[in-house]
Amino acid sequence: MDPSAYFFQQLANGVSLGVIYALIALGYTMVYGVLRFINFAHGDVFMVGSFAAFYFSRWLTPAMGDAHYLLRGTVVLVASMACCALLGVIIEFLAYRPLRSRPRLVVLITAIGVSLLLEYTAQLLFGATPRSFPELIPHENWVNFGGVVITNKQVIVLAITVLLLIGLRLIVMKTKVGLAMRALSLNPTAAALMGVNNNAIIALTFAIGSGLAAAAGVFFGILYPKIDPFMGVIPGIKAFVAAVLGGIGNIPGAALGGILIGVVETLVVGYSSVLGFSAGYRDAVAFVILILILLFRPSGLLGKVEREKV
């Protein structure tokens, strides 16, 4: 294959992977923005989204078997997002809200507990063997130019992601609740005094973040059809890295970070033979990026430095 075609293919694949990381990263960054806390269990919500779509798709087939795949896909997507949004709100209410005033460490440990709970309950319910995700979008190559192949799945996933990102931007920037979210992330006490219902906004933040993670789960299933109860761990960590890369708490940063990580990871693996190491090091790429960011620019690409008041 011609080298520039190979490069573009890797780039395209990298972007596909990147949007998934980006959608998960948004949840991390939004929750960090309002609670200054890393929701360790967020990657597992992504996993629940995948499985939710798996089962919704199965249940809907009798009713919607003849419908156009876009319609069916949309219903499955919306159902999964709603399901996970609810899950996110429940988790926040039961596990994190009681600990709002406790030291950071205690909440972190609780988050680990929630993460384990989701993973092992999923294993109990769905079994440990990976499942095959249903083909929500029948395979078609929409671009086949000079050796570069881009499937309809990649295009649709990218398109819907862009729509979701635009929607998020509108909510955060143009609506009252979005304003409340931004106020809360800057100064919770002042926000509460100004009439913001902090609890409701935090719940909403979790709902949106979890919904986006669910979308990521659905898209992951569409693009890489093997799902299992522990599928959320590594992508979850990588998405966290993406959020930090973009500047934790910064929403556009999370999206940018996600795409960057997806692209870099795919490029590194794509050129691994040239670079001289095995493709099995794929997962290490994100960690190396994390270490580099934290050493050289901990506030991330778009973030700002926070000082500790003495």
Place this chain on the structure above:
Amino acid sequence: MSAPLLEFDAVTVQFGGLKAVSDLTLGIADRELVGLIGPNGAGKTTVFNLISGVYTPTAGSMRYQGKPLKASRPSKIAGFGIARTFQNIRLFKSLSVFDNVRCACNLHLRHGISHALVRGGAFWKEEGEIEREAMKLLDIFELGEKRDEPCGSLSYGDQRRLEIVRALATRPRLLLLDEPAAGMNPTEKANLMTLIRFVHDEFQLAILLVEHDMKVVMGICQRIVVLDYGQKIAEGTPTEVRANPKVIEAYLGKEVS
């Protein structure tokens, strides 16, 4: 006047657009008791943070004992003989009264990890010295009896005193006291004044005191520096400062003066 122990030369600290401290020049001589006052937000705690190494100047320089005051980390500053207390008491909450003081003795520890393991004669000898030194300090401040109590169970006034004891355990030449009278009633404040005078005389060290309570400051300081919006607006003896119109204006506003 002897060579200054601590000197600030046109020091500026800028956070983004805000100059917390601006073009500040001051000096503290050996064994002087200097007060640092000013309205809220004047930059007093920033000065402390500069000295103790938490902040670095964006312009200007600081000198201690004639040499530039720069260290790779705040713990080195303590090693130079500069100790401090904090505006919001920062004791080691999970430790007892005695252990809080003991921690501060790490600075002068001659033996380290290996001795802790072998526990030979040298280890116990030094631990004994530390115990005696710490207890001596605690007893001076009448906290000796409470040595094994969790420091959180002490009264507010006692906790403040413990913080001072802890700072003294590092054997400083310069002691920074950050609003030690905050939250105290008049009796406690009177006791504090006696205490600070005692520390100043007994331990022969320089003290830089940040305080809001004018009675305390005017009562014990030999010299006072006044800050407002990060700049020095006056300096002198308590009498001089009290009468200075700029100082009055800073605290009470233009109308009154």
Place this chain on the structure above:
Amino acid sequence: MRRYPQIALVIGLVASAVVSFFSDAIDGYALNILILVGINIILAVSLNLVNGHTGQFSLGHAGFMAVGAYVSSSLSLFASEPILKLLGGSGPVANNVFFIFLLIAGGVAAAICGLLVGIPSLRLKGDYLAIVTLGFGEIIRVVFQNTESVGGARGLGGIPQFTTLFWTFAIAIVTIYVIGCMVNSTYGRGFLAVRDDELAAEAMGINTLRYKVVAFVLGAFFAGIAGGLYAHYIQFITPEGFNFLKSIDIVVMVILGGMGSTVGVTVAAIGLTYANELLRDAEQYRMIIFALLLIVLMILRPQGLIGDLKWLRKRKKKTA
């Protein structure tokens, strides 16, 4: 005993010797649990130094265990002849000395990794440190997974079974001794100061970074030794066996035992190892139970089931 913990150490060692002398009388199943208990005690107490006493939340302890396991196993599988020759043949004394050498080599290798990981990572706080250490643990696992000379993903087998009940317990007791002595000295109070208030600790002359690194490296050292013991017991190791779930297993022991309480953590290690065995039939429910236990524990009693740390129970000023 306070004055001369060495006495406790000697008593403990003698007790281990006596117990293991009768180890033939102990049935295989119980023996298995006892050895796993010993290894878990070493892991938990060493992690407790980092997470509990020094307050640095590390989630990558299994990575150091892996380094110890792989390095010691590589030596015993590939370098036994020349080393044994140096020790003068292969009688029981030489074999035991060889084993100790293997364990220490594993521990030192892990300690070096701890130094490399710790120096950059320990500048970070709280959540970030947790994720970075998790990341490093995973990197170590990925490295072993991609190193064919030690079996790669398929694992490394045929490791000679040098681990005995005596060595496991003796080393567990030594670990408790070392860490207990370290913390209960003026130097050791520094770790607790770093945990309680880093800013104040620095102001009192305590180099917080150095303390954190010391704790981290020491913790890694003992984790490496535990790894060596483990490898030379079950005789077959895979990279997957040292993944983040293993790290979390150890962290759970530390949390349940009360972070910062050596005694509590030891008890928790014993209890959890035993509970794992009991629940082996209900494997599917085991982790779910532990996960719920963690969550409920943090909400109701964050100082753990045994430990008593007021600093975890305290409430921060309300901000929202």
